[in-house]
Amino acid sequence: MEVGIPLYPLIALPVAAAIWLFWRRARQHLAVVRSGRPLGRFDQPLRRAWGVVVYVIFQRRLLQDPVPGVMHAVIFWGFLILLVTSGNYLTNGLIEMILRWPLGGIAWMAVVFVANLFIGLILAAISFAVWRRTVQRPARLGLSRDAFVILALILGVVVTEVLADALRFVAVPDDPARPFALVAGPVSLLLEPLGAQAGATGFGIFGWLHLGFVLGFGSYLPYSKHLHIVTSEPNVYFRNLEPRGALRKMDLEAEPPPGEELVFGAKGLKDLSWRHMLDGLSCTECGRCMEFCPASMTGKTLSPKHFMEGLRDQMVAAETALALAAGAQRAAKGGAGGGLEASDAALSAARERAAEALSLPLVDNAIPEEAVWQCTTCGWCVEGCPVLIEHVDSIVEIRRNLVLEESRFPKELNVAFRNMETAGNPWGQPRSARMDWAKGMDVPVLGADGVAGGSPAATHRGVLYWVGCAGAFDERNRKVVRAMAALLKQAGVPFAVLGSQETCTGDPARRAGNEYLFQMLAEENVATLSRAHDEHSVRTIVASCPHCFNTIRNEYPQFGLTGVEVIHHTQLLDRLVADGRLVPDVHSDAVVAYHDACYLGRYNEVYDEGRRVVASIPGQSVVEMEQHHRKGMCCGAGGARMWMEEREGQRINHRRTEQALATNADAIATACPFCLVMLRDGVTDLERTDIAVRDVAELLADATGAWSVAPTAGTELADTPATASDTRGFRKIWPA
Amino acid sequence: MKIVVCVKQVPATTAEKRYTADLRLDRAASESVINPLDEYAIEQALRLQEAGAVETVVYLSMGPESAAEALRRALAMGGEEAYQVTDDALAGADQWATARVLAAALGKLAPDVALMGMSSDDARGSLVPGAVAAIRGLPLLSYAAELMLTGSTARIRRLTASGFDVLEAPLPVVASVTDQVGEPRYASLKGIMAARRKSLETWNLADLGLSAHDVHGAALTRVVEVRPPETKAPTERVENLGPAEAASRIADWLAARKLI
Numbered sequence: 001m002e003v004g005i006p007l008y009p010l011i012a013l014p015v016a017a018a019i020w021l022f023w024r025r026a027r028q029h030l031a032v033v034r035s036g037r038p039l040g041r042f043d044q045p046l047r048r049a050w051g052v053v054v055y056v057i058f059q060r061r062l063l064q065d066p067v068p069g070v071m072h073a074v075i076f077w078g079f080l081i082l083l084v085t086s087g088n089y090l091t092n093g094l095i096e097m098i099l100r101w102p103l104g105g106i107a108w109m110a111v112v113f114v115a116n117l118f119i120g121l122i123l124a125a126i127s128f129a130v131w132r133r134t135v136q137r138p139a140r141l142g143l144s145r146d147a148f149v150i151l152a153l154i155l156g157v158v159v160t161e162v163l164a165d166a167l168r169f170v171a172v173p174d175d176p177a178r179p180f181a182l183v184a185g186p187v188s189l190l191l192e193p194l195g196a197q198a199g200a201t202g203f204g205i206f207g208w209l210h211l212g213f214v215l216g217f218g219s220y221l222p223y224s225k226h227l228h229i230v231t232s233e234p235n236v237y238f239r240n241l242e243p244r245g246a247l248r249k250m251d252l253e254a255e256p257p258p259g260e261e262l263v264f265g266a267k268g269l270k271d272l273s274w275r276h277m278l279d280g281l282s283c284t285e286c287g288r289c290m291e292f293c294p295a296s297m298t299g300k301t302l303s304p305k306h307f308m309e310g311l312r313d314q315m316v317a318a319e320t321a322l323a324l325a326a327g328a329q330r331a332a333k334g335g336a337g338g339g340l341e342a343s344d345a346a347l348s349a350a351r352e353r354a355a356e357a358l359s360l361p362l363v364d365n366a367i368p369e370e371a372v373w374q375c376t377t378c379g380w381c382v383e384g385c386p387v388l389i390e391h392v393d394s395i396v397e398i399r400r401n402l403v404l405e406e407s408r409f410p411k412e413l414n415v416a417f418r419n420m421e422t423a424g425n426p427w428g429q430p431r432s433a434r435m436d437w438a439k440g441m442d443v444p445v446l447g448a449d450g451v452a453g454g455s456p457a458a459t460h461r462g463v464l465y466w467v468g469c470a471g472a473f474d475e476r477n478r479k480v481v482r483a484m485a486a487l488l489k490q491a492g493v494p495f496a497v498l499g500s501q502e503t504c505t506g507d508p509a510r511r512a513g514n515e516y517l518f519q520m521l522a523e524e525n526v527a528t529l530s531r532a533h534d535e536h537s538v539r540t541i542v543a544s545c546p547h548c549f550n551t552i553r554n555e556y557p558q559f560g561l562t563g564v565e566v567i568h569h570t571q572l573l574d575r576l577v578a579d580g581r582l583v584p585d586v587h588s589d590a591v592v593a594y595h596d597a598c599y600l601g602r603y604n605e606v607y608d609e610g611r612r613v614v615a616s617i618p619g620q621s622v623v624e625m626e627q628h629h630r631k632g633m634c635c636g637a638g639g640a641r642m643w644m645e646e647r648e649g650q651r652i653n654h655r656r657t658e659q660a661l662a663t664n665a666d667a668i669a670t671a672c673p674f675c676l677v678m679l680r681d682g683v684t685d686l687e688r689t690d691i692a693v694r695d696v697a698e699l700l701a702d703a704t705g706a707w708s709v710a711p712t713a714g715t716e717l718a719d720t721p722a723t724a725s726d727t728r729g730f731r732k733i734w735p736a
Numbered sequence: 737m738k739i740v741v742c743v744k745q746v747p748a749t750t751a752e753k754r755y756t757a758d759l760r761l762d763r764a765a766s767e768s769v770i771n772p773l774d775e776y777a778i779e780q781a782l783r784l785q786e787a788g789a790v791e792t793v794v795y796l797s798m799g800p801e802s803a804a805e806a807l808r809r810a811l812a813m814g815g816e817e818a819y820q821v822t823d824d825a826l827a828g829a830d831q832w833a834t835a836r837v838l839a840a841a842l843g844k845l846a847p848d849v850a851l852m853g854m855s856s857d858d859a860r861g862s863l864v865p866g867a868v869a870a871i872r873g874l875p876l877l878s879y880a881a882e883l884m885l886t887g888s889t890a891r892i893r894r895l896t897a898s899g900f901d902v903l904e905a906p907l908p909v910v911a912s913v914t915d916q917v918g919e920p921r922y923a924s925l926k927g928i929m930a931a932r933r934k935s936l937e938t939w940n941l942a943d944l945g946l947s948a949h950d951v952h953g954a955a956l957t958r959v960v961e962v963r964p965p966e967t968k969a970p971t972e973r974v975e976n977l978g979p980a981e982a983a984s985r986i987a988d989w990l991a992a993r994k995l996i
Contacts, residue, residue, distance in 0.1 A: 264925055404924055405926045406924060407927070411919060414919065419750075422750060423750035428750055430751065516925045
């Protein structure tokens with residue numbers, strides 16, 4: 001018996017309705033996204049497309065959290081195969097007809113087999129999803145009505161397809177695909193007693209029901225958070241391909257667009273780039289961002305997820321105004337004769353409302369003001385988001401607007417800003433004290449002519465050691481940079497420092513939104529470093545501070561720094577140990593918890609070097625905390641939070657210290673001056689000063705006996721002239 | 737109502753200071769900032785303007801050409817216009833000479849209030865507000881924790897050991913403020929850009945009807961020596977001791993010096 005969808009030509013009506021419903025809302029979304037600032041993300045199409053394969057098709061980020069990840073992947077891959085089978089219903093069997101044709105219909109059997117397999121898996125996944133949202137209830141998921149609507153729609157799509165398929169098998173019992181239908185096949189056995197005629201009728205009814213669910217699901221999408229089904233692909237495609245640690249360089253001398261006022265940073269929606277507005281439409285409220293957000297975890301107002309929800313709500317509100325303006329425009333165009341004047345007035349009023357809606361401040365609408373300042377820019381939300389939302393960029397854009405236009409920021413930052421501006425460091429210490437850390441050590445200063453504490457190193461064949469403000473001025477961190485200097489001497493690595501020519505890299509200023517101050521500092525440092533490159537053949541810069549490391553490596557190229565390799569001291573130490581140039585031979589039986597610095601790990605993917613150095617010490621072992629590597633928890637000091645008060649919730653450094661204490665380690669190792677101070681304060685506040693908090697360099701210096709090495713400068717290597725194009729890697733600087 | 741805020745450019749406290757052979761500060765060798773105490777005067781003036789009590793805020797500075805930077809920075813914080821008195825003959829002017837020049841300039845600007853920081857962060861003489869008031873024959877409301885303007889009078893609150901004194905004088909007045917007036921605002925980039933378009937006029941001594949003799953002939957003081965403060969003996973630290981032991985160690989140290 002031939003069965004088909006009865007009254008099939010009528011399909012045109014619901015399809016047209018679904019397309020209309022979808023487009024009605026989707027065009028509003030598009031209108032508001034298009035009002036955003038331009039952003040050049042159209043290069044490297046192959047690399048971008050490959051990202052869609054990796055992040056969407058292969059579900060990379062989702063599967064990193066395996067249990068819910070597998071659940072999502074099952075539904076997603078099932079959705080892909082159901083596109084084929086539902087498409088078959090939609091075309092009244094056209095796909096089936098084509099696939100049944102070659103090789104005895106093997107392609108269609110395969111589709112039926114895979115679809116049925118996934119139908120079974122989807123039913124299990126939906127049950128799991130409902131259990132998770134109602135019984136397990138992880139904090140990152142809210143109880144959202146939308147989520148249950150979507151789950152019900154998916155269930156409807158799947159169940160109606162199974163029943164329609166099964167009833168068709170009842171009507172056509174000898175269908176060769178029947179044995180491959182793992183779900184619909186057995187169901188058809190249960191329905192067999194109905195008889196072939198009832199099967200054909202039932203197929204008609206459930207076929208239409210299935211089409212109803214499919215079209216309903218499709219047209220509901222743009223009205224729901226589930227829009228990610230169509231927005232995540234472009235969101236991934238237009239992802240950031242620059243280093244994650246480089247914030248957008250602002251053009252501070254830009255001329256405003258004609259007829260508009262220049263806006264620094266993001267005040268309203270239209271000041272965000274179109275891609276960062278698309279973020280708001282891509283968010284599915286899965287909450288992976290807030291699960292490990294140090295602010296959300298410690299009970300603060302900031303939640304990256306709520307920020308995205310707020311952004312979308314504000315966009316939807318603006319869409320209404322835009323739609324009214326568009327409607328008024330159409331009315332004005334169509335309006336003839338006497339109505340023209342009146343519609344002109346209505347048009348300009350509607351346009352004004354639309355412009356207002358797009359300029360409405362993001363602060364205290366999409367995101368509360370205190371939340372803007374609670375972000376440590378640790379980058380977890382960006383690392384964790386399955387659809388590659390870039391929360392931190394948008395938060396910094398908002399900070400830029402508050403600082404550069406309104407001078408509105410936590411008042412503690414006032415002091416830090418002024419100190420960076422006048423003294424070149426956030427502590428406000430005199431520049432002349434930059435070499436105090438090296439007292440009694442004979443550290444060569446690059447191009448020094450009588451700089452206090454340094455000996456001249458006019459031509460230089462080794463590495464430039466970037467000490468950083470923390471190393472130069474913070475009492476605790478001076479010990480770390482002294483350890484580094486001692487290790488470099490012990491390993492015989494020729495090095496020099498910049499002494500008082502060094503100034504703050506500007507990382508705290510930039511991340512606090514003070515782009516103006518950052519650019520002043522960056523230009524000064526890039527000029528100094530370029531001179532070091534040109535006049536002293538510096539090709540390698542080693543930084544002790546991950547923030548300095550990140551800014552010099554990823555952000556200074558925006559200001560013209562080229563031809564230098566920038567590494568962190570853990571990378572250099574790891575190499576020196578591997579090469580046998582540093583030999584840790586003092587036994588230690590300490591178990592050490594290793595703390596990942598955000599700007600080393602998540603921002604620059606330097607995870608294991610520090611661990612290897614710690615583990616290279618005989619008898620010493622590394623233990624991992626609850627959160628480590630890409631999930632490592634921020635100490636609380638990033639994003640200029642070092643210079644702000646922490647007013648709400650548990651202190652972030654206390655939470656991180658608790659995680660370290662839970663490992664029962666004897667010591668905590670860090671590789672960042674801010675983490676070091678925050679965790680030291682953590683063990684002090686929690687009255688666990690029996691746990692040592694030390695930098696990797698200090699641990700290694702203890703183990704190699706570097707402290708006892710006579711304080712002499714590193715031996716200079718054979719003076720082969722360097723050329724401007726000489727970009728030798730740091731591994732090649734010294735002979736093996 | 738018009739306020740003129742007198743602004744001095746001084747070397748940053750963190751800057752390394754070098755002196756020329758004639759015992760004057762080598763300004764090229766160190767970063768300069770607005771005298772931090774003058775920033776409180778600026779803040780006070782701008783707050784009065786925001787509250788509607790003042791229409792115009794004007795800045796006045798005496799200093800080398802490079803001091804225009806301080807005026808631009810002040811204009812970035814707010815206010816309408818600035819005047820700079822600069823003249824080679826002014827180099828090395830002492831407080832009395834400075835006061836004469838400022839008084840002459842204030843005579844031209846004729847403000848209702850001439851507002852200053854209580855002292856400058858470099859020389860710390862604290863005499864200029866009083867001297868300017870004396871030369872112009874105006875009331876002086878000094879060391880104000882807050883300045884209030886009511887129609888024809890100025891009123892200040894001055895912090896004392898027992899509370900506040902409230903003083904009042906008829907306008908025009910000379911007033912100086914302390915750091916009690918409130919945290920000075922941080923100039924936004926918008927403000928910095930707006931400041932580039934504000935008027936900054938330069939006057940020399942002749943514009944004020946003064947001669948070099950009026951300045952140097954009037955000098956009452958002379959710098960005889962400049963030297964850095966003696967370095968203190970290293971701080972003695974009491975560390976790694978129990979509270980009782982640490983306390984007795986500190987008590988012994990104080991007792992040995994007859995401090996307790």
